[in-house]
Amino acid sequence: MKSVYCSIITIGDELLIGQTIDTNSAWIAQQLNTIGIWVKRRVAVGDVKQDILQALNQESEQSDLIIITGGLGPTADDITKPLLCEYFGGTLIQNKEILEHVTNIFTIRKRPMLEVNLKQAMVPDNCTVLFNEVGTAAGMWFEKNNKVFISLPGVPFEMQHIIRERALTKLKNYFTTPVILHRTLVTSGEGESFLANRLIEFEATLPAYIKLAYLPKLGIVKLRLTASDIEAIEIDSYFNELKIILANIAVADTDIELEEAIYKLLIERNETLSIAESCTGGQLCARITSIKGSSAMFKGGYVPYSIDSKVNVLGVNRKTIEQDDVVSEAVVIEMAEQCRTQMNSTYALSVSGHLEKQQGETIVWIGLAMEGKTLAKKMNVFYDREKNNVFVTTNALNLLRQFILQD
Amino acid sequence: MKSVYCSIITIGDELLIGQTIDTNSAWIAQQLNTIGIWVKRRVAVGDVKQDILQALNQESEQSDLIIITGGLGPTADDITKPLLCEYFGGTLIQNKEILEHVTNIFTIRKRPMLEVNLKQAMVPDNCTVLFNEVGTAAGMWFEKNNKVFISLPGVPFEMQHIIRERALTKLKNYFTTPVILHRTLVTSGEGESFLANRLIEFEATLPAYIKLAYLPKLGIVKLRLTASDIEAIEIDSYFNELKIILANIAVADTDIELEEAIYKLLIERNETLSIAESCTGGQLCARITSIKGSSAMFKGGYVPYSIDSKVNVLGVNRKTIEQDDVVSEAVVIEMAEQCRTQMNSTYALSVSGHLEKQQGETIVWIGLAMEGKTLAKKMNVFYDREKNNVFVTTNALNLLRQFILQD
Numbered sequence: 051m052k053s054v055y056c057s058i059i060t061i062g063d064e065l066l067i068g069q070t071i072d073t074n075s076a077w078i079a080q081q082l083n084t085i086g087i088w089v090k091r092r093v094a095v096g097d098v099k100q101d102i103l104q105a106l107n108q109e110s111e112q113s114d115l116i117i118i119t120g121g122l123g124p125t126a127d128d129i130t131k132p133l134l135c136e137y138f139g140g141t142l143i144q145n146k147e148i149l150e151h152v153t154n155i156f157t158i159r160k161r162p163m164l165e166v167n168l169k170q171a172m173v174p175d176n177c178t179v180l181f182n183e184v185g186t187a188a189g190m191w192f193e194k195n196n197k198v199f200i201s202l203p204g205v206p207f208e209m210q211h212i213i214r215e216r217a218l219t220k221l222k223n224y225f226t227t228p229v230i231l232h233r234t235l236v237t238s239g240e241g242e243s244f245l246a247n248r249l250i251e252f253e254a255t256l257p258a259y260i261k262l263a264y265l266p267k268l269g270i271v272k273l274r275l276t277a278s279d280i281e282a283i284e285i286d287s288y289f290n291e292l293k294i295i296l297a298n299i300a301v302a303d304t305d306i307e308l309e310e311a312i313y314k315l316l317i318e319r320n321e322t323l324s325i326a327e328s329c330t331g332g333q334l335c336a337r338i339t340s341i342k343g344s345s346a347m348f349k350g351g352y353v354p355y356s357i358d359s360k361v362n363v364l365g366v367n368r369k370t371i372e373q374d375d376v377v378s379e380a381v382v383i384e385m386a387e388q389c390r391t392q393m394n395s396t397y398a399l400s401v402s403g404h405l406e407k408q409q410g411e412t413i414v415w416i417g418l419a420m421e422g423k424t425l426a427k428k429m430n431v432f433y434d435r436e437k438n439n440v441f442v443t444t445n446a447l448n449l450l451r452q453f454i455l456q457d
Numbered sequence: 458m459k460s461v462y463c464s465i466i467t468i469g470d471e472l473l474i475g476q477t478i479d480t481n482s483a484w485i486a487q488q489l490n491t492i493g494i495w496v497k498r499r500v501a502v503g504d505v506k507q508d509i510l511q512a513l514n515q516e517s518e519q520s521d522l523i524i525i526t527g528g529l530g531p532t533a534d535d536i537t538k539p540l541l542c543e544y545f546g547g548t549l550i551q552n553k554e555i556l557e558h559v560t561n562i563f564t565i566r567k568r569p570m571l572e573v574n575l576k577q578a579m580v581p582d583n584c585t586v587l588f589n590e591v592g593t594a595a596g597m598w599f600e601k602n603n604k605v606f607i608s609l610p611g612v613p614f615e616m617q618h619i620i621r622e623r624a625l626t627k628l629k630n631y632f633t634t635p636v637i638l639h640r641t642l643v644t645s646g647e648g649e650s651f652l653a654n655r656l657i658e659f660e661a662t663l664p665a666y667i668k669l670a671y672l673p674k675l676g677i678v679k680l681r682l683t684a685s686d687i688e689a690i691e692i693d694s695y696f697n698e699l700k701i702i703l704a705n706i707a708v709a710d711t712d713i714e715l716e717e718a719i720y721k722l723l724i725e726r727n728e729t730l731s732i733a734e735s736c737t738g739g740q741l742c743a744r745i746t747s748i749k750g751s752s753a754m755f756k757g758g759y760v761p762y763s764i765d766s767k768v769n770v771l772g773v774n775r776k777t778i779e780q781d782d783v784v785s786e787a788v789v790i791e792m793a794e795q796c797r798t799q800m801n802s803t804y805a806l807s808v809s810g811h812l813e814k815q816q817g818e819t820i821v822w823i824g825l826a827m828e829g830k831t832l833a834k835k836m837n838v839f840y841d842r843e844k845n846n847v848f849v850t851t852n853a854l855n856l857l858r859q860f861i862l863q864d
Contacts (some may be wrong), residue, residue, distance in 0.1 A: 064670060065482075067639070068482070068484060068485070068486030068487035069483070069672055069679070069681070069712075071478065071480050072479060072482070072483075075472075075501070076472070076475035079473055079475030080474070081475075088473070088474075089475075090473070090503070090508065091500060091501065093499065093500050093501075094499035095497075095498055098643070101498070105498075125712075161648070164651070164653075166650050166654065167679075188861065212815055241568070243571055243573050244569075246571075246573055247571045247572070247573060261470075263471060263504075265476055265477065266612075272476070274476065276474075305476070311576035325760075331742055332740065332742025332745075333743045334739070335742070335760040336742075336743045338738070338739075339762065340738070340843070342842060345762055349766055350759070350760050350762040350763055350770060352758070352759060352760070352770075353732075353739070353742040353758035353759070353760070355746065356757055357754055358756070359660075359756055359757035359800055362801070363757060363759075379510070388588040392770050393766055393770060394765065394769070433614055434736065437613075450495075
């Protein structure tokens with residue numbers, strides 16, 4: 051079976067001058083992978099007619115599917131729609147269904163309807179409209195020389211809606227695609243090169259049609275096996291072997307984040323969590339509450355950023371801070387214990403430390419408390435403020451996960 | 458003066474299957490812009506030799522500078538270095554300085570040095586090494602047919618270090634670049650199309666060499682004027698005009714985030730802030746504490762996610778919740794007042810609401826308190842959980858900013 055390849059073209063000066071980070075391409079690639087389409091190339095070009103045309107020509111030479119995002123908004127710097135119309139040899143016509151829908155949106159939101167908004171209802175007469183229920187810019191499906199071109203708005207949730215609700219089924223029917231399988235093992239605690247060394251023998255046994263990739267993030271390495279062949283059914287036995295080799299550092303055997311693993315664990319056990327975080331400034335709470343349904347296991351948190359708030363609000367003993375320093379084992383233990391009592395949760399997690407370089411070592415303490423048991427761990431941090439925050443929250447969540455499992 | 462164009466090539470299957478979001482390209486583009494280099498195209502390709510070679514050929518045909526990131530890590534799936542060696546006709550040799558540095562890193566971190574780590578000290582003999590002080594993968598500078606090629610590791614903080622400390626000065630000396638000026642006005646409160654309508658006359662007066670772009674994010678629209686010509690000195694008078702037209706919704710006249718604007722305001726006024734946030738789950742605290750030095754104005758926060766924690770920990774009256782609902786004006790006012798008293802801050806900001814679709818309206822209440830004055834505002838939210846969180850925190854921060862300014 052022939053592989054089906056896709057190129058993603060993102061349009062917009064804001065991507066090229068670095069004012070916007072492209073999260074759309076990654077999301078689109080994930081969705082296409084589920085139906086067996088590989089993204090071969092991603093290209094970003096500015097709002098320049100010649101550059102867009104060149105990208106369309108180049109990408110259609112090597113891919114079967116070309117997805118174009120961006121450049122469909124209502125403002126004057128958007129040139130994509132007229133250009134597509136020209137490229138595919140069509141004429142812009144008013145689409146009644148879209149017009150009605152756009153008018154309706156403005157009525158509901160009690161906003162005046164403007165001339166530029168009316169333009170949103172104009173589409174090329176030679177495309178199939180991919181109707182956008184959640185916004186004003188429609189998706190468009192073109193076919194030319196046996197290639198499919200899909201044009202989508204750049205606003206992520208509108209783009210996602212159109213892909214999910216309109217494009218995927220149409221693509222599945224249009225292309226015949228081979229099986230692509232991914233298996234991802236999430237690990238925490240060892241670096242990329244250390245892991246690679248542990249896996250030398252394992253890698254040597256892998257057949258050519260199964261690929262192993264290392265995907266490191268701060269505090270996490272994801273190991274991904276990929277197979278695109280019909281024989282790929284063996285992938286599961288290799289994956290099981292991988293899980294056994296790395297059992298001591300494995301966090302999850304599906305591609306989920308640590309916070310999701312903790313959420314599942316606590317829901318399963320019918321237990322709850324609270325958090326008191328100082329230097330991480332809200333990131334731990336934010337990661338936990340990013341999970342839909344987290345209110346069933348998360349009681350609440352403190353961000354006691356000042357010493358006064360640690361003492362007056364959270365109830366840490368001022369003497370402990372004076373004797374042992376605000377970044378110390380004793381303080382994070384008190385923070386976790388106070389937090390757990392006041393929030394009335396099964397477990398409490400606490401953090402106090404420095405995220406920016408100090409004289410001597412730059413350290414962070416992580417504390418944990420449950421009924422009759424506490425634990426604290428010291429960490430050295432090496433990166434900048436932002437990276438240290440991610441590194442610390444990831445390590446804190448992993449320590450919490452182990453603490454729960456040892457219970 | 459001839460414009461200098463750059464293509465950024467990112468290498469890695471993880472970018473194409475959507476497991477990693479490319480934040481590097483945006484950062485690189487920002488840095489290059491400061492020295493007058495434009496990013497013309499960004500291309501992402503997989504760990505496939507032919508695809509990388511094709512990208513190198515295609516991009517060097519149209520750009521003066523080609524920056525390649527990724528594919529330099531110590532694991533087996535990295536093929537970039539040997540490929541570059543072949544492409545530029547060099548031989549891999551051991552670099553003593555890098556070897557010493559890599560050995561040193563492993564000694565300090567008390568980690569065993571592995572065979573794969575030694576490979577990091579091998580570099581092509583025809584490149585200039587861009588020394589990487591913060592990691593093990595060196596940057597490499599090649600020249601071919603008057604084009605410059607820079608190869609960098611994909612790990613963001615290592616890549617950033619090499620660009621900042623090694624590449625920028627070298628690039629400034631190599632290329633003669635024209636002046637590029639950006640002026641950015643940050644606004645909050647009106648959507649893109651509404652703004653565009655207000656600016657029709659203004660846009661008509663803009664000369665061809667000054668471009669206006671609309672950069673919408675949830676709750677924010679940034680308006681950017683860009684000029685790349687020597688006559689661009691006029692950009693400031695157009696920018697002043699823009700500021701006057703949009704005075705009622707302008708947040709900042711430099712490209713900063715709302716949290717930074719608030720930080721500056723409070724430091725200037727020698728005032729402090731505390732936060733009690735329920736549905737936003739830590740994101741408000743996290744945005745404020747993302748600012749370096751925020752401990753000078755941020756006392757601390759609560760994330761009272763459950764009703765019990767709102768009552769027992771924050772001190773909201775249970776009767777108020779029972780009478781008015783947990784998402785109500787009365788509750789956010791009590792949350793802000795209690796928070797302000799307990800944290801002993803000049804201002805307190807509070808949030809309680811739903812981020813996921815409810816029957817009827819989906820609403821969020823935002824509360825504010827200062828000495829002798831409170832304010833509350835109801836918001837309707839329309840997006841998904843994640844987007845609603847960003848939308849609400851942005852609006853809450855803007856309301857806080859206005860509250861401080863009216864004081």
